[in-house]
Amino acid sequence: xxxxxxxxxxxxxxxxxxxxxxxxxxxxxxxxxxxxxxxxxxxxxxxxxxxxxxxxxxxxxxxxxxxxxxxxxxxxxxxxxxxxxxxxxxxxxxxxxxxxxxxxxxxxxxxxxxxxxxxxxxxxxxxxxxxxxxxxxxxxxxxxxxxxxxxxxxxxxxxxxxxxxxxxxxxxxxxxxxxxxxxxxxxxxxxxxxxxxxxxxxxxxxxxxxxxxxxxxxxxxxxxxxxxxxxxxxxxxxxxxxxxxxxxxxxxxxxxxxxxxxxxxxxxxxxxxxxxxxxxxxxxxxxxxxxxxxxxxxxxxxxxxxxxxxxxxxxxxxxxxxxxxxxxxxxxxxxxxxxxxxxxxxxxxxxxxxxxxxxxxxxxxxxxxxxxxxxxxxxxxxxxxxxxxxxxxxxxxxxxxxxxxxxxxxxxxxxxxxxxx
Numbered sequence: 001x002x003x004x005x006x007x008x009x010x011x012x013x014x015x016x017x018x019x020x021x022x023x024x025x026x027x028x029x030x031x032x033x034x035x036x037x038x039x040x041x042x043x044x045x046x047x048x049x050x051x052x053x054x055x056x057x058x059x060x061x062x063x064x065x066x067x068x069x070x071x072x073x074x075x076x077x078x079x080x081x082x083x084x085x086x087x088x089x090x091x092x093x094x095x096x097x098x099x100x101x102x103x104x105x106x107x108x109x110x111x112x113x114x115x116x117x118x119x120x121x122x123x124x125x126x127x128x129x130x131x132x133x134x135x136x137x138x139x140x141x142x143x144x145x146x147x148x149x150x151x152x153x154x155x156x157x158x159x160x161x162x163x164x165x166x167x168x169x170x171x172x173x174x175x176x177x178x179x180x181x182x183x184x185x186x187x188x189x190x191x192x193x194x195x196x197x198x199x200x201x202x203x204x205x206x207x208x209x210x211x212x213x214x215x216x217x218x219x220x221x222x223x224x225x226x227x228x229x230x231x232x233x234x235x236x237x238x239x240x241x242x243x244x245x246x247x248x249x250x251x252x253x254x255x256x257x258x259x260x261x262x263x264x265x266x267x268x269x270x271x272x273x274x275x276x277x278x279x280x281x282x283x284x285x286x287x288x289x290x291x292x293x294x295x296x297x298x299x300x301x302x303x304x305x306x307x308x309x310x311x312x313x314x315x316x317x318x319x320x321x322x323x324x325x326x327x328x329x330x331x332x333x334x335x336x337x338x339x340x341x342x343x344x345x346x347x348x349x350x351x352x353x354x355x356x357x358x359x360x361x362x363x364x365x366x367x368x369x370x371x372x373x374x375x376x377x378x379x380x381x382x383x384x385x386x387x388x389x390x391x392x393x394x395x396x397x398x399x400x401x402x403x404x405x406x407x408x409x410x411x412x413x414x415x416x417x418x419x420x421x
Contacts, residue, residue: 013137018382021368025378036409037378037400041130041178044400048253048311050210051304053297057290058257066286072277073269074101074261075285078292082261085295086246090219091233094265100269100276101288103258105217105245107281109135111272112172112262114245116211117141121169125360126156128385128393130178130215142166145386150393153336154345158191165199165210169318174215175229176222179385180338181343183222183317186229193235200241211239211268215245217260218341220305223313226339227282240419243268248291259283259291311383314400315406316344322410331417340420344396346379353420361420364392373415377409 005011025037045146049055073079079096086092102108109131117123117138125132126148136143144164148154155177165171173192175184187314193212200209219228232240247260260283262269277281283291294300316338323335323346334347350367354360355374361367364381371377379394387393 006276009138013134018380021172021378021380021384023311025372027066028372033376035314035372035376035378036412038188038396038398039378039380040399041397042255042368042399043253043342045253046398047402048252048308050252051294051300052255053300053304054252054257054290054294057293058287061286061290064286064289066289068106068285070282070285070288072282073273073293074099074283075288078259078288078295079261081292081295082263086263088298090228090230092230092244094263097266097268098263100262100273102260102262102276103281104249104255104260105215105247106260107276107279108245108260108262108272109139109213109215110281111275111279112213112245112268113139113141114275115268115271118169123166123170123172124137124161124164124168125153125172125386128154128176128179128382128387128391128395129172129174130385132172133386135172137209141169147387149178150336150345150347152188153339154180154393155182155184156192157188158195161192162195165195168199168210169208170211170213171196172213174217176216176218176340178215178218178341179343179380179382180336180345181338181341182345182394183226183340184229186227186234189229189231190234193231193238196231196241197235197237209241212242213245214242215281217246218250219246220251221309221312222340223309223316228340236274242263252304257287257291259287284409312342312398313338315401315403316342318403318406319344319396319398319401319410326410326414326417329401329414329415332418335339342397342399344398346394346396347392349392350417350420351390356419356421364390367392368394371413374419375413377413377416 005100075185079099082099113135117139122142122144123136124144126146152198222228231242243264248254320335326333331351336345379396382393383389401404
């Protein structure tokens with residue numbers, strides 16, 4: 001019966017705006033339209049393949065018949081390799097009992113929310129940000145959304161978080177941030193850490209603590225003078241309250257390989273492991289063995305990362321410069337200088353304009369549709385990441401961007417903008 005009601009969660013969970021937009025784009029492309037699809041936070045393997053050494057290790061791992069169930073906490077050799085990799089490249093020291101492996105970051109985030117957040121608990125997160133609104137909904141938690149502003153590069157600031165800390169169970173942060181491609185400055189992250197420490201000191205010994213989820217999936221992808229900071233290095237006392245979410249998805253363009261890890265207090269990870277063991281979202285054994293081997297190959301990692309980062313940064317900077325040129329020509333667009341990740345934050349202040357001899361763009365949904373239909377440019381509005389429906393800022397992802405098409409994309413955008421008045 002198609003009219004049957006399901007659970008309250010199923011009936012109230014909203015679908016992904018990115019998936020909806022992606023389906024529309026796929027249909028246009030199926031019909032032969034040329035679309036500059038800069039929506040997905042993924043990589044075109046033809047442009048950004050995984051490291052050859054990692055690919056070879058995965059193939060060999062399957063030939064070695066590593067196809068059994070992995071341990072619930074992850075293969076020991078992989079946890080050792082993650083510990084070594086994080087120590088060498090980020091200066092963080094975590095033992096194997098403080099590392100949990102799963103099939104990418106998502107099941108780790110889910111199990112972390114499950115381990116910490118009860119129904120009705122307050123969860124603080126910034127908007128725009130990736131999927132926190134959906135995870136809070138999964139838990140039946142209380143949404144405490146902090147609006148991040150363009151003057152702060154859309155990163156949340158301590159002063160806006162502070163009023164909400166009392167009684168909260170989880171503070172969810174991400175840096176570099178999806179969707180903005182921007183990162184915390186040192187002083188602001190230090191101030192947030194100090195507030196978390198002070199809040200936990202105010203709570204009694206028997207009271208639940210305030211934990212910090214620190215999603216740093218993009219931490220290796222920083223450009224120019226941008227520096228990645230983390231809570232534990234800045235404030236060692238934060239070690240007791242911080243759970244890192246990390247993995248190979250973005251550092252090696254390996255989104256489909258599905259190997260992620262969490263790092264944090266062993267008693268929290270033990271509960272996350274128990275939850276994940278029932279879900280069964282383990283990284284495949286063959287991939288775990290292969291990644292364990294590859295993470296120790298420093299020379300191969302350095303060679304790959306040098307080229308990989310340069311290719312991403314070139315795309316981000318060329319598109320940024322193109323947007324600033326369009327802005328200089330008088331068009332109502334803007335962009336924030338690229339700092340990190342694979343994203344550029346761009347602005348289309350076009351609502352209220354009218355197409356020459358045609359329709360009126362009444363709202364941002366109309367603007368998004370106009371960009372897709374007229375400029376053949378597909379980008380994701382920030383309202384897909386929890387921001388206001390009136391926000392005129394967008395995420396532009398370069399993971400599938402071909403360098404030779406950037407000029408044509410900008411020219412097509414210029415022509416579409418010129419039709420508005």
